[in-house]
Every structure is written in structure tokens, then in C-alpha cells.
Amino acid sequence: MESLVKVRCLKHVYPDKTEVSLSGLDFLVNEGERVVVLGSNGAGKTTLLSHILGLLAPTEGSVEVMGLRPDNNFNTIRKSIGVVFQNVDEQIIGPTVFDDIAFTMRNERLPNTEVEQKVNQIAKELKIEHLLNKIPHYLSGGQKKKVAMAGAIVMMPKILVMDEPFDSLDAKSKWEMIYLLNKLNSEYGITLIITTHNMDLVPYIADTIYLIDEGKIKSKGSPRKILNDIEMIKKANLEPPILVELFSRLKEKGFSVNIPIDLEEAEKELVIILQQNEQQEGEMIEQ
Amino acid sequence: MHISEMDHIANNGHSFFHRAGVLAKMFFTLIMLTAIIIANTINTLALLIIILMGMFLVTRVPLLKVGHLAVYPAFFSVLFAIIKFQESLTSGLIVVLKALGAALTMIFLISTTSYVEIFAVLSLVLPRLLVDIFFFTYRAIFILLDKAQNLFTSIKLRGGYRPFSMIMNIKNLPKLIGTLLIHSFEMGERMHKIYSLRGYNGHIYVQFKWWPLNSSDIIIFTISIGILIGTVIRWNPW
Amino acid sequence: MSGVIFLSHIHIPDGILPTVIWVTSYLITLVIIFVLCKKMDGEDVRRKVPIAGVMAAIMLIAMSIPLGFIPLHFSLAVLCGILIGPGLGFIVVFVISMMLAFFGHGGITVVGLNTLIIGSEVLIGAYMFRVLLKHQRIVPRVVLATVIALLVSVSLMVAVVGTTIGVAEALPANQSNHDHQDEVGDDKYYYHEDQEVINYTLDEAVDGQKYINFTGWSAVLTILLLGIFLETFVTTLVVKYFVKVRPDLLQTKTNT
Numbered sequence: 001m002e003s004l005v006k007v008r009c010l011k012h013v014y015p016d017k018t019e020v021s022l023s024g025l026d027f028l029v030n031e032g033e034r035v036v037v038l039g040s041n042g043a044g045k046t047t048l049l050s051h052i053l054g055l056l057a058p059t060e061g062s063v064e065v066m067g068l069r070p071d072n073n074f075n076t077i078r079k080s081i082g083v084v085f086q087n088v089d090e091q092i093i094g095p096t097v098f099d100d101i102a103f104t105m106r107n108e109r110l111p112n113t114e115v116e117q118k119v120n121q122i123a124k125e126l127k128i129e130h131l132l133n134k135i136p137h138y139l140s141g142g143q144k145k146k147v148a149m150a151g152a153i154v155m156m157p158k159i160l161v162m163d164e165p166f167d168s169l170d171a172k173s174k175w176e177m178i179y180l181l182n183k184l185n186s187e188y189g190i191t192l193i194i195t196t197h198n199m200d201l202v203p204y205i206a207d208t209i210y211l212i213d214e215g216k217i218k219s220k221g222s223p224r225k226i227l228n229d230i231e232m233i234k235k236a237n238l239e240p241p242i243l244v245e246l247f248s249r250l251k252e253k254g255f256s257v258n259i260p261i262d263l264e265e266a267e268k269e270l271v272i273i274l275q276q277n278e279q280q281e282g283e284m285i286e287q
Numbered sequence: 288m289h290i291s292e293m294d295h296i297a298n299n300g301h302s303f304f305h306r307a308g309v310l311a312k313m314f315f316t317l318i319m320l321t322a323i324i325i326a327n328t329i330n331t332l333a334l335l336i337i338i339l340m341g342m343f344l345v346t347r348v349p350l351l352k353v354g355h356l357a358v359y360p361a362f363f364s365v366l367f368a369i370i371k372f373q374e375s376l377t378s379g380l381i382v383v384l385k386a387l388g389a390a391l392t393m394i395f396l397i398s399t400t401s402y403v404e405i406f407a408v409l410s411l412v413l414p415r416l417l418v419d420i421f422f423f424t425y426r427a428i429f430i431l432l433d434k435a436q437n438l439f440t441s442i443k444l445r446g447g448y449r450p451f452s453m454i455m456n457i458k459n460l461p462k463l464i465g466t467l468l469i470h471s472f473e474m475g476e477r478m479h480k481i482y483s484l485r486g487y488n489g490h491i492y493v494q495f496k497w498w499p500l501n502s503s504d505i506i507i508f509t510i511s512i513g514i515l516i517g518t519v520i521r522w523n524p525w
Numbered sequence: 526m527s528g529v530i531f532l533s534h535i536h537i538p539d540g541i542l543p544t545v546i547w548v549t550s551y552l553i554t555l556v557i558i559f560v561l562c563k564k565m566d567g568e569d570v571r572r573k574v575p576i577a578g579v580m581a582a583i584m585l586i587a588m589s590i591p592l593g594f595i596p597l598h599f600s601l602a603v604l605c606g607i608l609i610g611p612g613l614g615f616i617v618v619f620v621i622s623m624m625l626a627f628f629g630h631g632g633i634t635v636v637g638l639n640t641l642i643i644g645s646e647v648l649i650g651a652y653m654f655r656v657l658l659k660h661q662r663i664v665p666r667v668v669l670a671t672v673i674a675l676l677v678s679v680s681l682m683v684a685v686v687g688t689t690i691g692v693a694e695a696l697p698a699n700q701s702n703h704d705h706q707d708e709v710g711d712d713k714y715y716y717h718e719d720q721e722v723i724n725y726t727l728d729e730a731v732d733g734q735k736y737i738n739f740t741g742w743s744a745v746l747t748i749l750l751l752g753i754f755l756e757t758f759v760t761t762l763v764v765k766y767f768v769k770v771r772p773d774l775l776q777t778k779t780n781t
Binding site for chain 3: 289290293320322323356358359362363364382385386389390391393394396397405413414415416417419420421422423424425426427428430431432435457460461462464465466467468469472473474475476478479483487488489513520
Binding site for chain 2: 085107151
């Protein structure tokens with residue numbers, strides 16, 4: 001399968017002479033894939049995203065999005081990419097929520113009827129119809145995030161790039177966001193590229209994980225492969241998911257368990273342990 | 288900073304004036320300002336100010352909260368009034384009342400009308416680029432105000448600002464401004480990239496409904512025309 | 526003259542200036558702005574509009590920073606010109622003047638005039654910093670640019686205010702005096718008397734000014750000089766800060 005996004009041996013030198021390199025493995029994203037990029041602060045995640053979006057030109061290496069160089073084909077690429085940045089305050093531009101969601105469509109000169117229809121549709125999808133006439137800066141952090149998201153996906157882009165999407169969201173909103181992202185991926189085929197620190201949510205939102213550490217793509221693989229490698233995660237200055245940490249310790253203590261990566265698996269493993277325990281107790285009593 | 292307070296009052300009011308369309312409100316403001324500027328007698332000016340005060344009361348805009356903004360221009364008008372007082376008390380009072388009336392009119396407008404609507408009307412006559420800058424300024428104020436307040440609090444907590452310590456304040460405030468400026472410019476650069484991604488090509492579209500007129504619009508147009516007639520035609524009730 | 530925001534920002538209320546002056550100022554300002562807006566093309570616009578917006582926001586916020594017992598506030602107009610260029614800076618000044626007028630800081634009719642006067646500060650400051658003094662070291666560059674720009678704009682402000690007070694005699698409010706003149710039948714005599722009244726009362730008005738231990742013209746001059754000194758001092762420190770942290774921002778293509 002031809003990759004939608006390809007980044008190889010990227011190096012960028014900023015105006016203040018700071019050098020950021022992304023060597024190691026190639027960064028490849030296939031169509032319809034859900035990719036999560038993990039890395040501590042300063043690892044190079046934002047640089048990677050900026051190059052994919054065409055905001056930066058590589059000093060060395062190559063970046064391709066849909067077969068084109070993003071920085072040279074900015075206006076073409078941007079029509080196929082939706083973006084939600086970490087600080088959504090800087091992204092929301094419309095005087096009202098409606099205007100903000102409609103922003104890109106109006107710039108593309110779509111007819112007003114179509115604009116209205118699409119805005120209402122996406123607002124309903126994200127459950128923000130009641131906010132359409134509101135002024136954005138009075139909204140809560142979570143509401144702003146939804147508004148930014150609505151603006152990013154209203155044109156149904158091929159790729160949705162999100163930088164720390166779970167930041168400043170409460171627990172309920174986080175799960176709503178995960179549900180929505182998965183829906184966009186499964187129902188509309190939107191490819192997801194997400195950066196996050198929130199390790200506990202990664203298993204629910206990733207098909208492939210890339211781990212970046214000190215400017216190197218250290219590892220690539222399924223959530224199970226990456227998240228089970230506690231040593232590598234800790235070396236990258238990240239905290240492993242709490243379930244992985246817990247069950248690893250249980251394994252070290254001699255319990256015969258598989259390491260789960262999400263709640264459902266953990267529940268199953270615990271049930272097995274408890275059943276085994278009950279069985280052993282029963283055998284001892286018989287004896 | 289008054290902008291956020293005024294914005295809040297404007298967006299959360301429920302009076303007939305708040306509900307009216309922006310064109311009616313701008314028409315009222317224009318007529319009121321014109322009437323105040325051309326008025327030449329204390330009686331006329333006083334009546335206009337009474338009408339304004341009445342509007343503040345009816346629309347439940349907290350005059351105590353916003354009225355202090357009118358003190359500032361009234362104070363400055365005193366400089367010019369002092370000169371006029373030499374001619375007559377009337378001339379001086381007229382200067383002060385005009386300043387007060389004009390200021391109250393503008394304050395009334397921004398405490399009953401969202402900035403977004405005002406900019407939308409301005410977009411009919413001003414270049415798009417200019418109106419976009421108005422919108423960006425408006426957005427940026429709210430974002431940067433928080434940052435500025437946090438920075439200022441931090442400086443105060445660390446002993447870097449004291450009301451009577453002029454030298455220390457003057458030494459530290461440039462650092463606050465410099466930090467804020469650099470953050471802002473970097474924010475501006477990020478905004479430019481983000482808006483480019485969203486297809487921004489130099490025009491922020493904003494919708495405002497001006498037709499059909501509702502009952503509030505008709506009331507305001509009526510009041511405005513009444514003021515116009517009352518000030519243009521010289522009345523002699525006796 | 527205490528409590529002057531923006532050293533050169535005129536706080537003439539509405540209704541004082543003759544219509545011809547404020548209408549002409551507005552027209553000139555709008556023509557300049559229309560021309561400047563036309564000059565900026567697509568890519569330019571995308572880059573410059575957010576920067577202009579944040580600069581305007583910063584200037585409005587800086588205005589609200591109190592300096593303790595000093596009756597002045599920062600303007601940052603010259604800094605604006607240095608950082609974002611004279612053209613965009615001029616537009617920003619109009620935006621700020623308009624927004625201030627909504628709060629009654631200066632009449633809405635005076636916005637055009639305020640833009641021209643403070644805009645001159647932006648233009649002169651930017652031109653001096655970037656062109657005339659570009660081979661000098663940073664501190665003398667900023668100091669000279671700021672001081673000269675401020676002196677020019679303050680002079681313009683004083684000239685306008687002075688002319689206004691003189692011209693104020695022509696306002697309709699004074700026509701009742703001239704009715705008297707018809708009875709007397711001697712224009713020159715009455716006009717001359719008016720002028721004496723004006724000159725006398727301006728001096729009297731200024732004599733009434735007090736700042737700390739200074740009175741009269743000394744008080745006015747002290748405040749103006751203090752304002753120029755503070756503005757120059759702050760602008761210099763901020764530019765030095767930029768040179769240290771983000772020197773590239775002082776030479777960006779953002780500048781017009």
C-alpha cells in the first residue's frame with residue numbers, strides 16, 4: 001500500500017540556529033490508519049507535524065504528503081488536511097462559532113446554503129448546535145476544542161492532524177473525543193495523526209505508534225508492542241500506561257499474567273487471576 | 288481592562304436594545320452623536336443626556352459600572368471649558384455636556400452591542416484588511432489579557448512592582464512588555480500559519496442579520512427619528 | 526494636562542473641533558489606509574494581519590499598565606513602527622484610536638486627527654530607525670528615533686490644540702456673542718476683544734496647571750519631558766530585549 005505520508009531523515013534548522021533532526025526509522029502513514037506519535041517535550045513531535053503540514057521546509061531529508069512536497073504545494077495539501085492544535089485559542093478565528101466552523105468553506109467560496117448545511121451537520125455530530133451563535137472566547141476549554149475540531153473536519157479532509165487533543169479535557173470529554181475520532185476514522189475513512197502524552201488513552205486510538213526520543217524515531221509498532229516495552233518508554237522520559245506498569249509488577253512477583261493494554265483486557269486478566277486464586281483455595285480446603 | 292467587561296455586558300443583556308439589530312443601534316448612535324454635536328443650548332444637551340440615562344436604565348446596563356468611563360472625557364473637556372467659562376458659564380457647560388453626552392453615547396453603544404456586530408457593520412464601508420485587523424485585535428486582547436495579568440501578578444508577587452516605587456516599576460515593566468511582545472509575535476506567527484492552513488486569504492466573513500426588522504428595531508428607529516426632529520427643528524413650547 | 530494617555534493622543538471631546546478639521550482629518554486618514562491596504566497582496570495579508578492584531582492588542586493592554594503616581598501611560602507607537610513597519614503601524618494606530626474612542630478616550634470625531642498625529646510618530650520612528658540610522662548601534666538608534674518622533678508628534682498635538690482653542694471662537698456656541706457684535710456694528714473691535722480673551726484665558730488656564738512643585742508652563746513642560754523620557758527609556762529597553770531574545774523579529778519581512 002502506498003503511504004499517504006512519508007518522512008525520511010528529516011532535519012530542520014530554526015532561525016535561532018536550533019537544530020532538530022528526526023533520524024532513525026522512516027515515518028510512514030497509510031491511508032485510513034490511526035497513527036499516534038509519542039515523545040517527551042522537545043523530542044521533535046511538533047517539528048514533525050509542522051513539516052507534514054507544510055509550515056516548515058526541511059533543511060535535509062524528505063517529506064511527502066500524498067506524493068507532494070508539502071512546503072512547495074501548500075495550497076494543494078492544506079485542502080486535504082484538517083488540523084487541531086494544542087492551543088485552540090490561537091486557531092479559532094471566527095467571530096461566532098458558526099463563522100469559525102464556516103471559515104474554510106467561505107474561503108473556498110462554497111455557496112451559503114451548502115455552508116449552512118455542512119455547519120449544522122457537523123455541529124450536530126459534535127453536539128455543539130447550541131453553541132453556534134456563541135462567541136468563542138466565552139466557551140470552556142472543552143467546548144473550544146470541539147469547535148476547533150468541527151472547523152477542522154467540516155470539509156471531510158483526508159488526514160486529520162491533532163496535537164495533544166486530550167489536553168484540557170475532563171474525563172467525560174476525553175472519551176467523547178476518542179469515540180468521535182474513531183467514528184471519523186471508521187465511517188469516513190479519515191486518516192489520523194495524533195501526538196499525545198496521555199499513555200492510558202493511546203490503546204483506544206492507535207493502530208500504529210511511533211516513539212520519538214532525542215530526535216530519533218526509536219520504535220514503531222502496534223500499541224501492544226510499543227506499550228509493553230516499559231524500558232524503552234521510560235528511557236524516552238514517558239510514563240508507561242498504568243495498567244502495563246501494574247501487571248508488569250505482578251508478573252515480576254510471579255503471577256502468570258499477560259500484560260493488558262486496555263481496561264477490557266485488564267479486567268479479563270484479573271478475572272483469570274481471581275478464578276485461579278479461588279481454584280487454589282478450593283484445592284487447599286479439599287486437602 | 289474594560290473591554291472584556293463591556294463585551295460581557297453587551298453579550299448578556301436581554302433588553303429591547305440588546306435584541307435589536309446592529310443597524311438600528313448604529314443609527315441611534317449616529318443620530319444621538321449628531322444631535323449632541325450640533326446642539327447649542329444647555330437645555331437641549333441636558334435633555335439628550337437625560338434620554339441617554341433613561342436608555343441606560345431601561346436596558347439595565349449598570350451605569351455605575353460603566354459610567355465612570357465617561358468621567359475621563361468629561362475631565363478633559365474641563366480644560367477647554369475653562370477657556371469658555373471666561374465668556375460665560377453657559378459656554379463652558381456646553382463644552383462639558385457635549386463631551387459627557389458623546390462619551391455616554393459611545394459607551395451605551397458598546398455596552399449593548401457586541402464588538403463583532405460593530406465590526407460587521409464597519410466591514411460595509413472600510414477595507415476588508417482593516418476590519419480583519421479589528422477582529423484579530425479583539426481576539427488577541429482576550430488571549431493576551433490573561434497572559435498580561437498573570438505576568439503582572441507574577442512580577443508583583445516577586446516584588447517587582449510597587450505603586451510608589453517609580454524606578455523599580457520603570458525598570459521591570461519593559462521586561463513585562465518585552466516578554467508579552469515576544470509571546471504575542473510568536474502567537475501571531477502561529478496564527479498566520481494556522482489561518483493559512485484554514486485557507487485565510489484576507490477576509491473574515493461575518494454574518495449579521497439586518498432584515499427583516501423586529502419590533503425592537505422599530506422602537507429604536509422611532510426614538511432616533513424623534514431625537515432628530517427634536518434637535519433639528521427649533522421648538523418653542525411657549 | 527495630567528493623565529495624558531499616549532503622550533500625543535488628543536483628548537479633545539466631540540463638538541469642539543470645527544467640522545472641516547475633523548472631516549478633513551478623517552478623509553486623509555482613510556485615503557492613506559485605503560492605499561496601504563491596497564498595497565498588501567494575498568500572502569502579505571495572511572502574514573501581517575495577525576501580527577497587526579497582536580500589536581494593537583499589546584498597545585491597548587500596555588496602556589492600562591499603571592506607573593504608580595505618574596499621570597502617564599505607555600504609548601509604544603514608535604516601538605510599533607520599529608517592529609511592524611510604518612504602513613502596518615499606521616493602520617494599527619487607527620484601530621487603536623477607534624477602539625479608544627468607543628470608550629470615550631478621545632471623541633469619535635477626533636479619531637482621524639489622532640491617527641494622523643500618532644501615525645506621524647510611527648512613521649518618523651520607523652523611518653529613522655530603519656533608514657536614517659541603520660548603521661548606528663542599537664541604543665542610539667532607538668533613542669534618537671523615539672525622541673525625534675515624539676517631539677514631532679507632541680508639537681503637532683500642541684499645534685492642533687492651540688489652533689483649536691483659537692478656532693473655537695468660530696463655533697456656533699460663540700455666535701451669541703457675535704449677535705452682540707451686530708448691535709455694536711464694529712467687527713474688528715469685537716474680534717480683537719475675543720482674541721484677547723482667548724490669549725488671556727489660555728495663559729490663565731496653563732497657569733492653573735500644577736504638577737508636584739511646578740506650576741504653569743513648567744508643569745506642562747515637566748510632564749511632556751517626563752513622558753518623552755519614559756517612552757524612550759521603555760522603548761529602548763524593549764528593543765534591547767528583542768535584540769537579545771529574538772533579533773530576527775527586528776528584521777522580518779512582516780515589516781512594510
